[in-house]
Amino acid sequence: MHQDNWAIKAKNQGYRSRAVYKLEELLDKTKFLKNSEIILDVGSSPGGWSQFLSINYPKKNIYAIDILEMKFIPGVDFYNVGIENIDTIKAIRKLKGHFNLVISDLAPNITGIRDVDEENTYNLNNLTIQLGHNYLNTHNGKIIIKTFQNTKLKTLRKDMSEYFKNINTFKPAASKTKSQEIYLCGEKK
Ligand SMILES: C[S@@+](CC[C@H](N)C(=O)[O-])C[C@H]1O[C@@H](n2cnc3c(N)ncnc32)[C@H](O)[C@@H]1O
Numbered sequence: 001m002h003q004d005n006w007a008i009k010a011k012n013q014g015y016r017s018r019a020v021y022k023l024e025e026l027l028d029k030t031k032f033l034k035n036s037e038i039i040l041d042v043g044s045s046p047g048g049w050s051q052f053l054s055i056n057y058p059k060k061n062i063y064a065i066d067i068l069e070m071k072f073i074p075g076v077d078f079y080n081v082g083i084e085n086i087d088t089i090k091a092i093r094k095l096k097g098h099f100n101l102v103i104s105d106l107a108p109n110i111t112g113i114r115d116v117d118e119e120n121t122y123n124l125n126n127l128t129i130q131l132g133h134n135y136l137n138t139h140n141g142k143i144i145i146k147t148f149q150n151t152k153l154k155t156l157r158k159d160m161s162e163y164f165k166n167i168n169t170f171k172p173a174a175s176k177t178k179s180q181e182i183y184l185c186g187e188k189k
Pocket of ligand 1: 019044045047050065108
């Protein structure tokens with residue numbers, strides 16, 4: 001499908017962003033939703049991913065965080081807090097070790113300076129890996145992390161493999177062809 005058509009489809013279906021179709025494909029390919037009752041959406045605003053889950057899987061418990069505000073979505077427990085401070089959220093902290101799935105579409109503000117952008121992405125991705133390590137259930141925890149094809153990717157995969165196994169890389173059809181964006185998916189070791 002032409003890239004603009006994903007945005008049109010999202011608008012027609014009442015979704016806040018075209019990103020929903022990336023999540024839909026990732027969940028379809030990984031089957032990560034199976035037995036995932038408690039889900040954490042990291043970098044959730046404007047809310048496409050949370051909205052997709054709340055509409056299609058209303059029985060799941062969805063928690064979401066972002067440094068930007070997110071308009072209310074029924075069934076989604078949103079906190080306007082950065083990943084760096086997630087431990088300050090009592091309701092989420094209480095669920096440490098009980099989350100079944102972490103989905104991260106986190107992206108730093110782009111400066112245009114390649115080295116800086118790569119470093120910022122790498123740091124956010126590593127915080128997400130740590131978060132997955134600390135918050136996911138050891139029996140069936142799974143994680144989806146957005147990152148970019150850059151010079152840090154190999155190191156990032158290695159960092160991820162410390163806590164996660166069966167790591168796969170996906171480039172969803174709704175992701176812009178020109179974009180270096182990819183998603184790493186893994187299961188907790
Ligand atoms: C590509 S958007 C996410 C889109 C979302 N998945 C959707 O479907 O609507 C990336 C988000 O990451 C958030 N973000 C960036 N740095 C963050 C941080 N340190 N902590 C939490 N969220 C952050 C941004 O504010 C932005 O809303």
